[in-house]
Amino acid sequence: MLTTRTDIAHLLTASPEAELARMVVNARSAAEMQLALGVLRGELAEGELLDLANVRESLADVPVPVFRTGAELSMLERVAGWAWEGRALRAECTSTAGAYGLEFVGDGNAVEEIAVWVGDERFSWHEKDSGEFVTEQVLEAILEHDTLFDTVVEALRLLGVGYLPRFHMSLEEFTLENVADGIAELNGLF
Numbered sequence: 001m002l003t004t005r006t007d008i009a010h011l012l013t014a015s016p017e018a019e020l021a022r023m024v025v026n027a028r029s030a031a032e033m034q035l036a037l038g039v040l041r042g043e044l045a046e047g048e049l050l051d052l053a054n055v056r057e058s059l060a061d062v063p064v065p066v067f068r069t070g071a072e073l074s075m076l077e078r079v080a081g082w083a084w085e086g087r088a089l090r091a092e093c094t095s096t097a098g099a100y101g102l103e104f105v106g107d108g109n110a111v112e113e114i115a116v117w118v119g120d121e122r123f124s125w126h127e128k129d130s131g132e133f134v135t136e137q138v139l140e141a142i143l144e145h146d147t148l149f150d151t152v153v154e155a156l157r158l159l160g161v162g163y164l165p166r167f168h169m170s171l172e173e174f175t176l177e178n179v180a181d182g183i184a185e186l187n188g189l190f
Helices: 006-013 018-026 030-040 046-060 074-080 136-144 148-158 171-189
Strands: 083-085 088-095 098-107 110-118 121-124
Touching (some): 006 136, 018 030, 030 171, 088 148
16 A cells, blocks of 8 residues: 655655645645646656655545445444444554554444544544645644554455555656646636
């Protein structure tokens, strides 16, 4: 499974291009992403840009709640050892950075929310009507906890949710695939 690899994590946190790199990875808008990618072409290596594009595809393929699953949420309890806390199934997880929690809130086969716990703070995976795939706090948690994204993907697969992001072999392929959406968004502004 693809995660936000440690060799590009610095691009999203400590580099002068971090804001633009985060836009490539996390902006729902294809136009915003294409503009940020265009600026970064002169600043980053093509391999780094391709890694950002593929991380984007990974984040984009996580469904936005409310969504239906192929199996009931109790599957996480039976198969993966998650525990019920009210209407949420919660897993206590560890990474190289420490402990975090992950929860799927819902009933039956309807997921109403995915949330991440870091310490005593709880962050929703998505914000309603947000222009981003994940909240900034969740993106920070993904970068900090190397197992977090894989745990979400594993839970989705256990629940029978199709998770098949498109991975690109070249930056040109990625750009061509997304250029029509970006142009349509820009035309809608004028």
